[in-house]
Amino acid sequence: MAEKSRILFHLDMNSFFASVEQAYNPELKGKPVAVAGNPKERKGIIITCSYEARAYGVYTTMPVWEAKRKCPSLLLIQPTFERYRIASQAMFAILREYTNLVEPVSIDEGYVDVSDIVTGSDAVTLAETIQKRILRELDLPCSIGIAPNKFLAKMASRMKKPMGITILRRRDVPHVLWPLEVGEMHGVGDKTAEKLKEAGILKIRDLAKMTENQAIETLGKHGEKLWKRAHGMDARPVDPDSVFERKSVGNSMTLSYDETSKKELMKHIEKLSKKVASRLKEKGYVGYTVHVQIRYYDWQNRSKSRSFKEPIYRLEDIERYAKKLFSELWNGEPVRLVGVTVQQLKEPGEITEQLTFDSYQQVAKEEPVRALIQDLQKKFGETSIRKGVRLSKNEGSTSSFSKDFLNDHKRKED
Structure with a gap:
């Protein structure tokens, strides 16, 4: 059965914690900034970092000592969670001005079903409007993926950062997603990626070319879901009530x-x-x-x-x-x-x-x-x-x- 035609956004805030700190203190803008735990303890790791820091090779989960070695000018900031909470509330409030079909999935990302408020040709214009509003009103950058389902929208939002807007259709899957490493696929964790590689599945293309039964034999029930996603299929609705689960x-x-x-x-x-x-x-x-x-x-x-x-x-x-x-x-x-x-x-x-x-x-x-x-x-x-x-x-x-x-x-x- 063909999926119902939908237009979904996946909105992903860019370097959220670091961006909030830069918005709160404009003197940090344009500088390599990292939000980190206590550097004196083992749990002193990078929680997130600005794109200026990433240019030096700093990344999330990197130990603080290694990040400082890669970027001596790195500015370390202790997390201020109340700021992030307030910024998140404000971001989702903006999304709900357009539709109630908003599903938060973490503090800095969520899905929006705009099927009933725009046509396909207007989707990019609406995404640009939302993106510009969040930047203008909150001083925070975000990327937006536009697709007919959650999986493709999530994959699309990753493709252009920061401040990207990407459309990903099912017909794009073979030439856009299939060449990617299987570990880059949303829903594939390290253990699953390792298991797939042991079975000779290195690219998303390899997973897609298996039969559905072969995928299930390799990964169990999870294999069925991943096989469908490798073909760009995902019937999950945007569910605002999932927040109460x-x-x-x-x-x-x-x-x-x-x-x-x-x-x-x-x-x-x-x-x-x-x-x-x-x-x-x-x-x-x-x-x-x-x-x-x-x-x-x-x-x-x-x-x-x-x-x-x-x-x-x-x-x-x-x-x-x-x-x-x-x-x-x-x-x-x-x-x-x-x-x-x-x-x-x-x-x-x-x-x-x-x-x-x-x-x-x-x-x-x-x-x-x-x-x-x-x-x-x-x-x-x-x-x-x-x-x-x-x-x-x-x-x-x-x-x-x-x-x-x-x-x-x-x-x-x-």
């Missing part, structure tokens, strides 16, 4: 040095479990899966999960299961990073499974609040009030910042 709450910690002491590692697990439990309580969620991640000194990643029939939300439960999973997972080698996540989230009101007496007591305490919320929603509408929404929030962890910024869009809808 709940998947997981987690925290990770890059250690200051490679740790080999189990006692010390367990202390880190305790700290992370406490943060996760606190965020679950703040958001009003419970979960059904505890997930632990380990990154070893050689950057090898390992993870392990355990799912439960009863809801998980109490600190002692999260900590106990996280420690057990870590002990089962750790092979004794030096650890660079540890992470704890609670997945399969639900609000207590959504729980249908049999509860234990203790968990029932906790959920029951919240019943009057949920009843009040439901009454207000019936009277004033479902978006009039939501559990867990704050008027202001002070983010204490940079690791959760990009996930939690979506709460701003919840408040916008409210």
Whole structure:
């Protein structure tokens, strides 16, 4: 079945954090600027950098010491997340002036379905208008990809930076996308790229020339999706409500040095479990899966999960299961990073499974609040009030910042 003809934009802010800092302090414009963690610690890496810095070979995730070696004049700035949050809100507010079909996917990028407001010939004019408005009103550059689906729009927005506008049609796929390395394809991570290369799939062309069944045999269900995208197919709609999806709450910690002491590692697990439990309580969620991640000194990643029939939300439960999973997972080698996540989230009101007496007591305490919320929603509408929404929030962890910024869009809808 042919896809419904659509016109989608993928808007990608250029060097977002660095650009916000340059907009805030014009003296930084035209200079090599990098937003980075603490240079004195192992986690001192480049979060993002200006295009002037990139000209010296500086790139995201590069250690600060190496970036300074490549660019001695590099100006290092500690991240100021509230500025980035405000800039992101303003950018998405501009997009919503044109249509409600706006889907934020991260703090600095989102999809816009403009099918109902422009024809094909007017799409570039609208993209130019939006791009110029964001530059004029926010002093921030962006690139926009124009395509009939999300995948092609995403690929298109990457092609001209900064301040690019690129059209990518399905008929362009063979001569524009197929010559690219398979690792450059949106949706192909390092592990998938390695697996494809082991199978002799080096270019997107090679993936496209496989049969769909061969792709599935090589990569499982993910192979079907990637095979379709290699042919320029993607039926996903732009979904403004996806901002409300709940998947997981987690925290990770890059250690200051490679740790080999189990006692010390367990202390880190305790700290992370406490943060996760606190965020679950703040958001009003419970979960059904505890997930632990380990990154070893050689950057090898390992993870392990355990799912439960009863809801998980109490600190002692999260900590106990996280420690057990870590002990089962750790092979004794030096650890660079540890992470704890609670997945399969639900609000207590959504729980249908049999509860234990203790968990029932906790959920029951919240019943009057949920009843009040439901009454207000019936009277004033479902978006009039939501559990867990704050008027202001002070983010204490940079690791959760990009996930939690979506709460701003919840408040916008409210």
